[in-house]
Amino acid sequence: MERIYTGKTKDVFKLEDGNFLLKFKDDVTGENGVFDPGANTVGLTIEGAGQAGLRLTKFFFEKLQEKGIHTHYVDANIAEATMTVKPANVFGKGLEVICRYRAVGSFLRRYGAYATDGQELDAFVEVTIKDDEREDPPITSDALDMLGILTKEEYAVLKEQTQKIGAVVKAEMAKKGLDLYDIKFEFGREQGTGTILLIDEISGGNMRAYKDGEYIEPLKLEQLMLAGE
Numbered sequence: 001m002e003r004i005y006t007g008k009t010k011d012v013f014k015l016e017d018g019n020f021l022l023k024f025k026d027d028v029t030g031e032n033g034v035f036d037p038g039a040n041t042v043g044l045t046i047e048g049a050g051q052a053g054l055r056l057t058k059f060f061f062e063k064l065q066e067k068g069i070h071t072h073y074v075d076a077n078i079a080e081a082t083m084t085v086k087p088a089n090v091f092g093k094g095l096e097v098i099c100r101y102r103a104v105g106s107f108l109r110r111y112g113a114y115a116t117d118g119q120e121l122d123a124f125v126e127v128t129i130k131d132d133e134r135e136d137p138p139i140t141s142d143a144l145d146m147l148g149i150l151t152k153e154e155y156a157v158l159k160e161q162t163q164k165i166g167a168v169v170k171a172e173m174a175k176k177g178l179d180l181y182d183i184k185f186e187f188g189r190e191q192g193t194g195t196i197l198l199i200d201e202i203s204g205g206n207m208r209a210y211k212d213g214e215y216i217e218p219l220k221l222e223q224l225m226l227a228g229e
């Protein structure tokens with residue numbers, strides 16, 4: 001198997017049939033040993049974190065598949081902490097699409113003069129560029145179009161898909177008494193067909209969730225979500 005990318009939390013391999021294999025590692029993002037889903041550095045290693053992230057990812061991708069939403073998901077091997085996916089080409093060097101239901105994290109840091117902590121937001125969508133060096137700057141639809149990263153039509157598709165997928169995730173979490181505050185997704189164009197697909201993962205490390213007003217850590221979140229599944 002050829003390793004084509006070494007990521008912060010996953011490694012990517014190319015399989016003989018052309019599909020990709022994502023290997024979930026036990027490294028999680030954060031700073032100084034404290035987890036932060038928005039951080040651009042690996043802050044700590046937690047045994048079992050990769051497997052737990054994959055279990056939740058599998059859970060959500062299978063729910064999305066049932067609803068006919070286009071994703072890269074093929075199958076998952078929990079014991080090996082690997083997921084087989086359809087290969088996609090990301091937009092530019094990669095984008096993150098964030099859906100916000102409450103004002104926390106970087107939204108609050110940026111707009112704190114106008115927004116209050118935990119203020120309700122109406123599935124607000126924003127896009128950031130994956131660029132660790134420049135700390136993942138937010139980018140507008142106009143700039144994405146102007147820079148040749150994404151057309152306005154494609155932006156509209158991403159926004160709609162993000163709100164639709166976010167709603168599915170939020171509803172599943174609500175069933176377990178968890179309140180989703182924000183979540184980030186990645187999309188790409190399927191190699192061969194060009195279809196816009198949801199790619200990457202949907203785990204505790206990609207979202208902020210609260211229970212009875214208290215923030216829930218990714219591993220705890222995964223336990224709560226998967227209990228009884």
Ligand SMILES: Nc1ncnc2c1ncn2[C@@H]1O[C@H](COP(=O)(O)OP(=O)(O)OP(=O)(O)O)[C@@H](O)[C@H]1O
Pocket residue numbers: 005006007008009010011012020029040072085086087088089090094186188199200201
């Ligand atoms: N179906 C797919 N086709 C192509 N690339 C994919 C697919 N699914 C995920 N990826 C890419 O695989 C990589 C996984 O690595 P990892 O999650 O560790 O991320 P990273 O890029 O290092 O940074 P970050 O932690 O900020 O997401 C990401 O670059 C992601 O965009």
Ligand SMILES: [Mg+2]
Pocket residue numbers: 007009200
């Ligand atoms: Mg990633």
